[in-house]
Amino acid sequence: MYNDKVMEHFNNPRNVGEIPDADGVGETGSFKCGDTMKLYIKVKNDRIEDIKFQTFGCGAAIASSSMLTEMVKGKTVEEAAQVTNQDVADELGGLPPMKLHCSNLAADALQNAIADYKDHKIKQQSL
Ligand code: FES
Numbered sequence: 001m002y003n004d005k006v007m008e009h010f011n012n013p014r015n016v017g018e019i020p021d022a023d024g025v026g027e028t029g030s031f032k033c034g035d036t037m038k039l040y041i042k043v044k045n046d047r048i049e050d051i052k053f054q055t056f057g058c059g060a061a062i063a064s065s066s067m068l069t070e071m072v073k074g075k076t077v078e079e080a081a082q083v084t085n086q087d088v089a090d091e092l093g094g095l096p097p098m099k100l101h102c103s104n105l106a107a108d109a110l111q112n113a114i115a116d117y118k119d120h121k122i123k124q125q126s127l
Contacts, residue, residue, distance in 0.1 A: 027109060035058060037108075039110055064107075065109075
């Protein structure tokens with residue numbers, strides 16, 4: 001059902017874990033399956049210096065999250081915000097149509113983590 005690249009990321013997921021002093025944290029869940037995702041970003045000079053994820057999602061969600069973390073590490077926050085779940089699925093060489101929603105978990109969690117980061121930044125600037 002999954003291609004080799006998806007299986008490789010599923011079996012050896014990159015950037016799994018937690019960043020205790022993260023600059024932004026995003027959580028999301030899927031209405032379709034009830035799976036959840038938490039994603040942490042560390043930002044330096046407006047670039048994503050580190051990124052980690054934790055998920056109770058399926059194999060496609062794990063592979064998508066792993067791929068997404070590799071795609072956005074080193075990008076500016078604004079560049080990272082442009083990455084869509086379709087970009088992640090394309091980079092993985094495609095996901096089965098019934099598993100496309102799983103890649104939303106990672107993409108949505110990233111958007112939420114970026115929003116959280118911006119929120120903290122605004123609050124710090126107003127202190
Ligand atoms: Fe829930 Fe894939 S089935 S994330």
